[in-house]
Amino acid sequence: MARTWQLQEAKNRLSEVVDEALTHGPQIITRRGIETAIVLSYAEYQRLALSRVGISTFFRESPLAAAAEDLDLARDSSPPRPDIAL
Template identity: 65%
Template sequence: MARTWQLQEAKNKFSEVVDAALIHGPQIITKHGVETVIVLSYTEYRSMLLRQKPLAAFFRESPLVAYDLDLTRDTSPLRTDISL
């Protein structure tokens, strides 16, 4: 179970944060009440990396692959009637 630690507490108990990450999973660190970073075991990190798919595989497996999408670029001239 992920535990949330305030930054100052995590700094003071870093060994405990690391042990908790190894035993219980990712540990969330907050800074000024905002979730900022996560401490997780190297094994879990590597596992996440190995589960990633290349972008090309993502598109090949997309449900939209069966549709004939028009991906041609619009070549119309730029609009000049817009003032910024």
């Protein structure tokens, strides 16, 4: 279970914050009552980092990928609009 630490308390008890992250999961650190950082174990970080998918893979595997084949991406060849006198 994530525990919330005030920044000053986390600085004073960093070793305990790290131990809690290793045994009980991510630890939330607040500054002036606003959640600003998280301490998590390296194993948890690796799990999150390895589960990331590249943007090209994301779009290629999207259910909307088949609909993209129907898009008309040809450039409009009509002449530009005439200048407007201001």
